[in-house]
Amino acid sequence: MENKTPNHSIECSVKQCEYHCQNENYCTLNTVKIATHEANPTVCQCVDCESFVKKSNCSGGNCH
Numbered sequence: 001m002e003n004k005t006p007n008h009s010i011e012c013s014v015k016q017c018e019y020h021c022q023n024e025n026y027c028t029l030n031t032v033k034i035a036t037h038e039a040n041p042t043v044c045q046c047v048d049c050e051s052f053v054k055k056s057n058c059s060g061g062n063c064h
């Protein structure tokens with residue numbers, strides 16, 4: 001359990017990210033950078049959060 005302050009303007013379910021609130025599905029950063037890895041994005045899956053950083057104590061999809 002961590003006690004990071006959730007930013008309720010940035011909803012996120014990526015618990016494997018260092019900046020995820022963990023207790024609630026929100027990011028803890030003030031701002032995030034969103035971008036695309038495609039030349040011509042057409043669907044949601046083309047878009048990424050570039051602020052993502054892999055959580056250090058995550059392994060095999062299990063985060064604490």
Ligand code: SF4
Nearest residue numbers: 012017020027049051
């Ligand atoms: S940095 Fe991006 S991926 Fe990580 S918790 Fe925030 S919104 Fe989610």
